Amino acid sequence: MDKLIRITTVPISLEKLLEGQLNFMSDYFEVTAIAAEKEKLEKYGRDVGIATYWVEMTRAITPLKDLKALFKMYRFLRKEKPLIVHTHTPKAGIIGMTAAKMAKVPLRFHTVAGLPLLETSGNKRKILNKVEKLTYAMATKVYPNSLGLKEIIIKEKFARAEKLKVLGRGSSNGIDTQYFDAAAYSEEFRKKLREELSIPIQDKVCIFVGRLVSEKGINELVNAFERLSKKHSEISLLLVGDYEKELDPLKEETFRKIKNDPKIFTTGFQQDVRPYFAISDILVFPSYREGFPNVVMQAGAMNLPAIVSNINGCNEIINHNINGLIIEVKNEDALKTAMEKLLLNSDLIKKMKNNSREIISSNYNREDFWNILLEEYRNQKAN
Structure with a gap:
């Protein structure tokens, strides 16, 4: 052999x-x-x-x-x-x-x-x-x-x-589409996990999964969310991942906002991210650079539409207005606008949810x- x-x-x-x-x-x-x-x-x-x-x-x-x-x-x-x-x-x-x-x-x-x-x-x-x-x-x-x-x-x-x-x-x-399947999680499970994390049951949840570093767009994401949450109270931001304070640290101001904002929730690194996708409504992934991001495929397989940067990989998985939204890189205003567009439009989210898993299953099994x-x-x- x-x-x-x-x-x-x-x-x-x-x-x-x-x-x-x-x-x-x-x-x-x-x-x-x-x-x-x-x-x-x-x-x-x-x-x-x-x-x-x-x-x-x-x-x-x-x-x-x-x-x-x-x-x-x-x-x-x-x-x-x-x-x-x-x-x-x-x-x-x-x-x-x-x-x-x-x-x-x-x-x-x-x-x-x-x-x-x-x-x-x-x-x-x-x-x-x-x-x-x-x-x-x-x-x-x-x-x-x-x-x-x-x-x-x-x-x-x-x-x-x-x-x-x-x-x-x-x-x-x-992507293993049998493993990443939202159907595995009951409403009872989702409600319980939200309660454990202290995320209000009625909130729309934006999730980010990955390293909490500058090049993933976390500074812009936290700022955009803070501005948006002042206008719309029933939204939460869930950050799933570890900080990397040596190679690409966040701004100190961003650390403070994450720590002090009662509507921003962190979990640290998680071996299994599926439960966190299951309690969320949209993936927000404003990265500066990627190859072909697994997180965007995983979220799609879990029926989540995604807001992504207009960079290679992300703009190949996401079709604008079909299974998510594509925004300019490093653009906090565009990110805020896209989040607002999805969070306030239940019909649009539903349409994109219906498309998301099918696109991943057909192309990236x-x-x-x-x-x-x-x-x-x-x-x-x-x-």
Whole structure:
């Protein structure tokens, strides 16, 4: 059986972004997962029955640590002699693709699920541009997970168009529409959870799921909600996710508003976000950049319309006025207007709810994506 190595910077990407995919591939390949955070990686391996190999990697620019990781990974790949090395996330991409090239791995694939460098400038941007180009140069095939991302890569001249391919309709893993199904939650359950969170039963709830950081548009979201709640009392904002105070912290003013506003509720990171979608009315996702956001697909599968930024991925999942609204990036006024439009129009919300799950089920079903990727592996091997 051919060997397949999948590499991400940290294990949570294996758990969340690629959930179930490595198990599926293990029926066809001898699969090993590589990531940092040894204990978490080994737990992941035990939980899903996949072999693992620990290589310490950081999300920051750390040249000495990166060189150490590179040579450790190179030695492992040279010993294992896999047919395929497939990387995800920027740091795993540059280290994994370089090590695989050095080890003469025949098929070197890299999935691009977003470009953090788009929100940087100056010398840091120049460095990240070079790293991105080098990653793609070392790969034999690059898979942007959205059509918009593919166009950005071509525009930035990171790679030639013929090296790029979007699998299916986009995404890195599709969505398990049987798992994300609002029908699993009764009215009694929803009422009880709202009571536990102290969210008023009569309120319309806007939910955000993800990292509570600036580049996700949280500063604009909190400001827009605060302005809107002064006009309309029966609305609440539910924030599901952790803060990241080191890499991309929120403004101090935003922290204060979240803490002090009685209509803003936080849960911290949640392993299972479905109950929180189930008690909400709309997803608000004003991110500055994405690849192909799982959260928007998850919400859609749970019958939620979404307000999203006009960025790649988001504007491919959401059809304006069909299953959500698309607004300008970093535009607090546009965000407030869109929230008001949906929250005050029950018929519009109902129409979009009816469309949301069908669009996700038809275009982004998880097992369909797995089979598309498996076929791609086979085709690349044949070529």
